[in-house]
Amino acid sequence: MSDQITVGATAVMTSLVGLTLLARWWVRPEPSGRHRAPTLVLLRCPTSALxxxxxxxxxxxxxxxxxxxxxxxxxxxxxxxxxxxxxxxxxxxxxxxx
Ligand SMILES: [Zn+2]
Incomplete structure (x- = not known):
């Protein structure tokens, strides 16, 4: 009886961990912020523009x-x-x- 409960609890916890990883991947936000934005090559450093x-x-x-x-x-x-x-x-x- 106790073995069956252990196996069942392990299966439930494993599936919950898997679903958590899947949910985090599913709702992952798009990269945002200026440090992640693509750099424009056309813009020069302000000091080099002088x-x-x-x-x-x-x-x-x-x-x-x-x-x-x-x-x-x-x-x-x-x-x-x-x-x-x-x-x-x-x-x-x-x-x-x-
Ligand atoms: Zn000087």
């Missing part, structure tokens, strides 16, 4: 990569974030003066 140029940084005293911002027209060092005079506007000012 207009960059090598120039002399007055704060560091050496030549570093500078980025030219589009809205405020600043010429900013990408390493120390200090603003330096833009060589393009300096050249334009020289051409207008001469």
């Amino acid at each position: 207009d960059t140029e090598a120039a002399f940084c007055r704060a560091e005293g050496r030549v570093t990569v500078h980025a030219r911002t589009r809205i405020t027209k600043q010429f900013v060092c990408t390493e120390c974030r200090s603003s330096n005079p833009d060589p393009l506007t300096a050249d334009e000012a020289r051409q207008e003066a001469s």
